[in-house]
Amino acid sequence: MSSRFFKDLRERIHQKTNESFCEEVHRALRESLQPEIESSDLFVTAQSCKDVWEAYRRYHKMSFLQLVAKEMRWSQDVKKMIHKDRLNTLSALVWLVNDWKSFVKLVRLFKLEEQEFTILEDINVRAHTNTKQFDEILDIRLSDSNKRHSPDEIRDDIKRAQQIFFPVQILPMSDIPQKLPAGRRMPFLEVARIYPPKSNRSGLSAEKSVARVKVADGYLPPISRTNSVVAVKKAMVSKVNKERRALSKLAQYESRPDSIMVCLGAVQIGEICYIVSDLALCDLRMVLNQQLDEDCINRLPPTDELRGPSYLLGGALGIAKGLEWLHWELPHFYDQPQECFHLDLKPSNILVFGAEKSWMWKIADFGEASICVHDERANNGEGTDERSPVTTTRRAPDVYQAPEVEIENGVVGRACDIWSFGCILLDILAFASFSHTGVKRLQAVRSDARENSVRMPIAFYGREGGTGTPSLKAELIEMFRDTSILGSPWLSIGHAPAPKWIKRYVSRIKAEKTLITDTGQWLIHQSSEHIGSLSLGETVLWDDIEGLPQLQTCFSGAIQLENVKFMDTSDMFLAVLCVGTSPADNVIMVQRLDQEELSEKIHVIHESSPMGLSVSCDGLVLVCFRNYVRLYCPGSVSYDKHFGTSELQTACFSDDGKHVYAWSIEDSGSNGTRTRSWYIWETTSWETPPRPMKHRVQWKNTQRSATHVICRETMVPLNGIPYQFDKDDAPPGGTVLLHFMYFDHLGNVTLISSQSTTLSSFQLPHRITGVYQAYALLEGHRPKICLVRSQVGRGFKVEYFEVPPPKTSTWSAKSLKEETIFTEVEMLTSLTKDFDATDVGFRLRHSHNGSMAYVVGTEGGKTIVKKAKLL
Numbered sequence: 119m120s121s122r123f124f125k126d127l128r129e130r131i132h133q134k135t136n137e138s139f140c141e142e143v144h145r146a147l148r149e150s151l152q153p154e155i156e157s158s159d160l161f162v163t164a165q166s167c168k169d170v171w172e173a174y175r176r177y178h179k180m181s182f183l184q185l186v187a188k189e190m191r192w193s194q195d196v197k198k199m200i201h202k203d204r205l206n207t208l209s210a211l212v213w214l215v216n217d218w219k220s221f222v223k224l225v226r227l228f229k230l231e232e233q234e235f236t237i238l239e240d241i242n243v244r245a246h247t248n249t250k251q252f253d254e255i256l257d258i259r260l261s262d263s264n265k266r267h268s269p270d271e272i273r274d275d276i277k278r279a280q281q282i283f284f285p286v287q288i289l290p291m292s293d294i295p296q297k298l299p300a301g302r303r304m305p306f307l308e309v310a311r312i313y314p315p316k317s318n319r320s321g322l323s324a325e326k327s328v329a330r331v332k333v334a335d336g337y338l339p340p341i342s343r344t345n346s347v348v349a350v351k352k353a354m355v356s357k358v359n360k361e362r363r364a365l366s367k368l369a370q371y372e373s374r375p376d377s378i379m380v381c382l383g384a385v386q387i388g389e390i391c392y393i394v395s396d397l398a399l400c401d402l403r404m405v406l407n408q409q410l411d412e413d414c415i416n417r418l419p420p421t422d423e424l425r426g427p428s429y430l431l432g433g434a435l436g437i438a439k440g441l442e443w444l445h446w447e448l449p450h451f452y453d454q455p456q457e458c459f460h461l462d463l464k465p466s467n468i469l470v471f472g473a474e475k476s477w478m479w480k481i482a483d484f485g486e487a488s489i490c491v492h493d494e495r496a497n498n499g500e501g502t503d504e505r506s507p508v509t510t511t512r513r514a515p516d517v518y519q520a521p522e523v524e525i526e527n528g529v530v531g532r533a534c535d536i537w538s539f540g541c542i543l544l545d546i547l548a549f550a551s552f553s554h555t556g557v558k559r560l561q562a563v564r565s566d567a568r569e570n571s572v573r574m575p576i577a578f579y580g581r582e583g584g585t586g587t588p589s590l591k592a593e594l595i596e597m598f599r600d601t602s603i604l605g606s607p608w609l610s611i612g613h614a615p616a617p618k619w620i621k622r623y624v625s626r627i628k629a630e631k632t633l634i635t636d637t638g639q640w641l642i643h644q645s646s647e648h649i650g651s652l653s654l655g656e657t658v659l660w661d662d663i664e665g666l667p668q669l670q671t672c673f674s675g676a677i678q679l680e681n682v683k684f685m686d687t688s689d690m691f692l693a694v695l696c697v698g699t700s701p702a703d704n705v706i707m708v709q710r711l712d713q714e715e716l717s718e719k720i721h722v723i724h725e726s727s728p729m730g731l732s733v734s735c736d737g738l739v740l741v742c743f744r745n746y747v748r749l750y751c752p753g754s755v756s757y758d759k760h761f762g763t764s765e766l767q768t769a770c771f772s773d774d775g776k777h778v779y780a781w782s783i784e785d786s787g788s789n790g791t792r793t794r795s796w797y798i799w800e801t802t803s804w805e806t807p808p809r810p811m812k813h814r815v816q817w818k819n820t821q822r823s824a825t826h827v828i829c830r831e832t833m834v835p836l837n838g839i840p841y842q843f844d845k846d847d848a849p850p851g852g853t854v855l856l857h858f859m860y861f862d863h864l865g866n867v868t869l870i871s872s873q874s875t876t877l878s879s880f881q882l883p884h885r886i887t888g889v890y891q892a893y894a895l896l897e898g899h900r901p902k903i904c905l906v907r908s909q910v911g912r913g914f915k916v917e918y919f920e921v922p923p924p925k926t927s928t929w930s931a932k933s934l935k936e937e938t939i940f941t942e943v944e945m946l947t948s949l950t951k952d953f954d955a956t957d958v959g960f961r962l963r964h965s966h967n968g969s970m971a972y973v974v975g976t977e978g979g980k981t982i983v984k985k986a987k988l989l
Contacts, residue, residue, distance in 0.1 A: 734775035
């Protein structure tokens with residue numbers, strides 16, 4: 119609620135009220151919402167109104183209701199009736215009228231006749247989603263004291279007036295702008311200005327501003343509710359109308375690549391427009407000039423990777439694909455081809471995102487963009503179509519714009535964007551060569567010796583009376599002649615090994631979740647309508663066309679998808695855990711994938727909420743709870759394993775289903791030390807409870823935030839295989855068995871092994887970050903761990919490392935190395951390098967016919983499955 123509201127409120131309330139009333143309301147509101155110091159335009163919810171009036175009572179020993187009742191001379195019965203959860207209505211009445219006298223008359227309408235007492239009882243403060251109700255807020259006209267309003271009229275007016283106490287629900291972008299009357303509030307909890315920067319002390323009001331904003335829960339469109347911190351551009355409607363129209367049209371096309379920035383929603387309040395979009399780390403200009411704050415530096419790749427080809431060329435490739443879509447692949451409009459020309463491409467209009475969006479670069483700011491039906495001949499020099507976009511006015515010179523943009527009524531098209539993109543690539547090359555000093559050096563090379571050149575931007579072409587010299591090209595060639603400055607990563611770019619053949623399947627139905635079974639035989643596809651399984655060996659799947667082969671429906675008619683809480687697969691089984699009829703009652707369904715018979719149903723009665731689910735290759739089910747696990751075997755026989763005060767983190771079956779692996783954690787003191795406990799027990803005997811092997815170790819996290827990319831907690835079964843030590847390097851006491859390796863969210867990796875009946879844990883000396891998926895390759899002399907990791911730039915890379923020799927508290931192998939050596943499998947990386955960062959699935963399958971790789975992920979929002987024959 120803005121300060122203007124309180125000023126108006128103070129003027130409207132009669133002087134008989136306490137003079138400090140508005141200040142107390144303001145303070146109570148600030149206590150309720152706890153706003154930031156620089157925040158403005160705070161909004162009020164229904165609960166906030168109650169907090170305000172309660173605060174008034176607390177400070178002045180008289181509620182606002184009592185004040186009104188005293189002035190109105192209400193009887194005790196009337197006061198009790200109105201007091202019943204209707205303080206919010208009085209809040210609306212305060213705003214609704216223009217002065218205290220009108221307020222008195224308005225309130226009297228509620229006590230003149232007995233049948234009208236129900237008016238207040240039927241009014242509930244709530245935010246309406248129908249924007250038509252926001253078109254106009256009607257004043258209650260009380261100039262004639264004898265004029266009466268019907269109960270329905272009063273009720274409707276108050277409901278409309280109460281909307282002032284609710285923030286605006288931000289709707290997805292559409293052709294029809296979301297227009298609301300002046301006075302409505304945006305749902306902003308915290309506002310920090312990004313542009314113009316705070317150092318701008320010109321004193322003039324900026325035509326446009328961009329802020330980092332924290333939005334209240336529930337007020338963003340569903341597609342963006344995973345992150346409540348967004349970027350908001352605020353400007354006069356006249357300044358952003360063209361951009362809003364372009365963004366509205368682009369938002370309609372699901373085929374757009376991720377490198378095209380579209381807004382999450384837009385709202386017009388009076389003459390002010392708010393455009394809401396994802397919040398980027400920074401823009402490319404800030405990266406190239408090294409104008410980064412500490413948060414950006416920590417969340418961007420390390421310096422050597424930031425200047426490497428993977429990051430820079432990966433980002434540039436995304437921009438190139440975005441331009442290709444805008445220029446050539448925009449969907450037709452009434453069977454006529456469309457094209458979009460950005461016309462203002464420059465580093466400050468390319469937004470840079472972090473690991474959560476695959477280090478993506480995105481084209482932003484479509485304020486100069488032109489979307490139209492365009493004749494190919496105009497771009498090929500064969501003539502000019504009257505529908506081709508032209509520059510209606512001569513624009514101010516800009517460093518990255520093409521020469522033709524400056525010409526009044528000149529034809530513009532793809533070439534303008536390509537010119538700008540080429541200029542940006544030159545900046546990128548300068549940054550890769552000499553860091554940010556190279557970008558400044560490039561500006562100096564482009565500069566002109568003439569005196570008046572300093573008054574104009576340093577362009578990439580000669581301007582009359584401006585910048586650029588005939589020797590510019592030669593000077594640039596000389597600047598980049600020494601390729602050694604680029605370093606070996608740039609000089610080693612070449613052809614990467616590829617599989618013998620690759621086939622793709624593109625699903626037309628959006629998958630909410632996809633899984634590939636452990637052996638790579640089945641794909642599990644969960645959409646909003648069903649859960650289906652698909653045999654990856656079916657020939658019909660691999661026709662390189664978009665479509666959805668006939669899925670075998672799982673749990674047909676037996677479950678409701680909205681009730682599915684957990685899902686897991688093994689070689690041939692699919693299991694789901696569904697919410698039951700009560701919070702303490704859940705249902706587990708298990709189905710064999712190669713059979714159509716009815717699935718097995720297990721009822722789970724428990725005291726706490728389930729935290730996870732695992733199914734074995736034999737169809738056994740493991741359910742995880744906060745401090746215990748429950749095993750279900752055929753016949754619904756179950757067994758619980760409790761962990762006392764220790765909290766379970768995760769548990770799963772070994773690949774052969776013979777063992778259960780688990781680990782838990784508990785606090786051990788106030789100094790941050792915690793106890794990690796590791797467990798292994800057999801599942802072969804159900805008549806007598808299995809006795810688990812257990813190992814406890816003190817552990818303290820010394821890395822609070824050490825990842826540049828997301829790390830997913832992953833448990834990799836090693837199935838109790840013996841470790842093959844080098845000669846004369848084996849520990850005394852017999853064979854050492856490997857059980858599992860665990861990757862935590864910080865990248866710490868722990869190897870669990872046993873000798874005889876003693877369990878041991880060994881944490882690798884260096885963390886492994888960016889892990890999305892990991893599994894064991896148990897063939898050969900020693901097991902290897904295959905990793906699918908997020909790579910700097912875009913997509914994923916596949917690499918492996920050899921499992922190191924196990925280590926105990928009293929013994930260490932001579933061959934144990936300090937550093938983990940990774941080997942990238944370029945042939946497999948080629949299958950995952952273009953996937954989005956949302957999710958990825960990967961499996962290898964070996965047979966006498968050779969090795970096959972199966973991967974599943976998303977590209978441009980579509981589910982992609984690939985099958986590759988390895989060499």
